[in-house]
Amino acid sequence: MAQFGKASSKRGKPSYFMSVLGVTIVLFLLGLLGWLGINSKKLMQHFKESLQVQVYLKPNVNERDRTALQDSLERLPMVKSVEYIDKDAAKREWLKAGNEDFTGFLEENLLPTSINFNLKEQFVDSANVAAVQSGLSRLPIVDEVVYSKGVVGAMQRNFQVVTLVLLVIVIIVAILVIILIDNTIRLAMFSNRFLIKTMQMVGATRGFIARPLNIRAVLNGALAAVIATAVLYGAILLLESFAPGISALFDRELFFLLFLGLLAIGISITFISTYRSVRKYLKMKLDELY
Template sequence: MSQFGKAASKRGKPSYFMSILGVTLVLFLLGIVGWITINSQKLIEYFKESVEVQVFLKPNIQDTARQSLQNYIAAQPYTKAVRYTDKESAKKEWMKTGGEDFTEFLDNALLPTSIDFTLKADFVDSVRLNQIKTTIGSNPNVDEVKYPTAVVGKMQRNFNLISLVLAGVAILIAVLVIVLIDNTIRLAMFSNRFIIKTMQMVGATRWFIAKPLNIRAIVNGAVSALIAIALVYGVITVAERFLPDLQALRDNGLLLLLFLALIIIGITITLFSTHRSVVKYLRMKLDELY
């Protein structure tokens, strides 16, 4: 029996090499798509969290009341960052946008003090922003609450469309990956069909025949995934070197999950396809193998 196992190993080496190469290329493609998807989601999150809400305060508000309101906003689950803008800061912000230096108006309400805050990405949509605006606007010390309504509306529609397109592409690539890996393994196992059938004819059990091939499939899947991970990481490193802004989008936690998913996918599909092929050839008659 051991001689048949050794013969199978020797004769299967070329096909195993091609299967490892094929699975590696497919997993590399999936890894690149996954990385692009992760970066796109992080970029969407960055743009959402750049939306600023301005809470304009009434004139002559007491400092204790202003601080109390600022602490209330900072404690809310939707707040990412908060800052107080006094009249002098408001003047500087006005002049940065190209406005004239209306120094004589500094004491009136043309440049009111405000509490400005940005929101966490999950809360940046028209419905939640309107609720936040209504809640904060009901405070007696608040004159007006503003946020870029048009920008938020367009952002919401465009980002929803982008998310749907990315999800569709990811699902399509995932299906193609499964099909391509399955076909690659089936072609690799095709060259071993006579060895499998010969072992069965001399009395080897199904488990005895399938076990070494299944173990080899697990090893091949893991090797393919590790090579694909190395290639994907190489692409990421080169891309971040030429585009330094990509470093700000990197999420090591999500990248680790992506790499773990590649290993699981590589091993699972390779093992499943190999075992299915073995069972298929064991059930076939000898004449059907030709």
């Protein structure tokens, strides 16, 4: 009987390897989708907060009024950053944009001074930006307030579509992940069905039979999550070597939370699937196992 149990246990080992491999692949794909979701949110935030509102000042504005306006903008909770552009800086931006140098035929720099500021992500929408523009335009020292209206509208529409599409993909992939991992674990338990039934026939309790299998399921789920996360991290580092700009979007804290999520999913599904399979084979008669 002991030899039979040992032989059955040896036959079960390959199935555990395949189950770990299968769960690892599925968790890697889920982790990759999660990482894309995290980065897409940060990318949306980056694009929204890159929108710049330019407040052009009237000529001969005194320094005190200009400083007061700049300070008031910096104190607004919706403003992320403020920058004052004097005539020299405006000239540098003019030339940087590929425009012709006017110093050859003009003695005076006619480019206006401006206070440029960026809004925080949650305040970048058409209504908020339009309200800011209207309020600033009424100030006596302000000549004009300029921002890209078309860009703001396009951002809102495109980000809503992207968010909806990602949500649908996440739901579909989550369902597929649960089904694939459950089928993988059930296949692993199928190869151990005779061992489970044999232990029951010699008087082992359900708890005694299920306990080591459940523990093994938890360890396998955790191992699969660790391997999947390590492979995902390696793939991200490899991707960064080809596209260095991606490193600016990589958030280690969010990646750690992603790892914890994969760990919880891997352990939960493998444990539940193993528990259900063990109960199933314990309830079956010996003839039904063939």
